[in-house]
Amino acid sequence: NHQSYEVGLDFYKKFIFQNKKNKKFFIISNDKKYFFNIRSYISAKLVGLGIKNIDHIKMDTFLDEENFFSYRRSKKNNDKDYGRCISVIIMT
Numbered sequence: 001n002h003q004s005y006e007v008g009l010d011f012y013k014k015f016i017f018q019n020k021k022n023k024k025f026f027i028i029s030n031d032k033k034y035f036f037n038i039r040s041y042i043s044a045k046l047v048g049l050g051i052k053n054i055d056h057i058k059m060d061t062f063l064d065e066e067n068f069f070s071y072r073r074s075k076k077n078n079d080k081d082y083g084r085c086i087s088v089i090i091m092t
Helices: 009-018 020-025 038-048 071-076
Strands: 026-028 034-036
8 A cells, every 4th residue: 555655755855866757666645745656666666677566464563453553653653662574675
């Protein structure tokens, strides 16, 4: 769910500076919040590298409270603490 992946204006500007076509990976809400569709972005990069067989695990760490910890969710809910989960995406 790309709407769970809210990013700041600086993140948005960096992507647009890299390539104006990157605008298609963002939704800007009426209240000027920026949401990045990371799943589509990574798919486009992989397809550009010639990779055609791409599977997506349709899980959302922000929305799925039973299976994932989320710093962003804890901030939204004003929780005092949260569990720890590390996700890393590296593209070279």
